[in-house]
Amino acid sequence: MEIQEQYEVELKKADVDHHTPTAGAMTGHILANLWLHQQKINQARLFAKGCASLFLAQYTGEWLNTERQYFDRINQLLVINGEAVPTTTAQFTQYTMLKENGAQKYAPGKDQLFDLIKDFDTQLLFLQKAIALGKKEGLMKLVHTLVDLDTWMRTQILAGQNFLGNDLMTGRYQEDDDDDQW
Structure with a gap:
């Protein structure tokens, strides 16, 4: 099979998996989301002003390193399990649920930090679903890695909310009883 044909088979499988959904697709x-979040963290690190810039200076290096490590570890786990992984900018853009805005770099630092906190929160939705699907599919190494990432993100949300003087749940997604769309 030619390389283009192999890639088209991968894309078809990914499309089917996203509509099923599977742990790999989720x-x-x-x-x-991790890929785009790293870009947004870097933007805030470079451009935030005010007190939030001090918080970001302290945390963003760890955030970038940790997210990159999880990104690499999760990719490896998917590949060894025969799952498709996003590898092109177009795929990352298509699959992310985070929103970016180049003008955000001019927002007050506290707003940039809050946006990153909300991004962590958005990512938790996908982590929880992937964890549940991974358990059903018996992908326990993936599940353990995702649980660790979930815990790390929740810790970052708490630190950021505390710095901003917010209640833990301020601005975060709260499930309604009608939200069972998965």
């Missing part, structure tokens, strides 16, 4: 969204 984890593809996690990877795309």
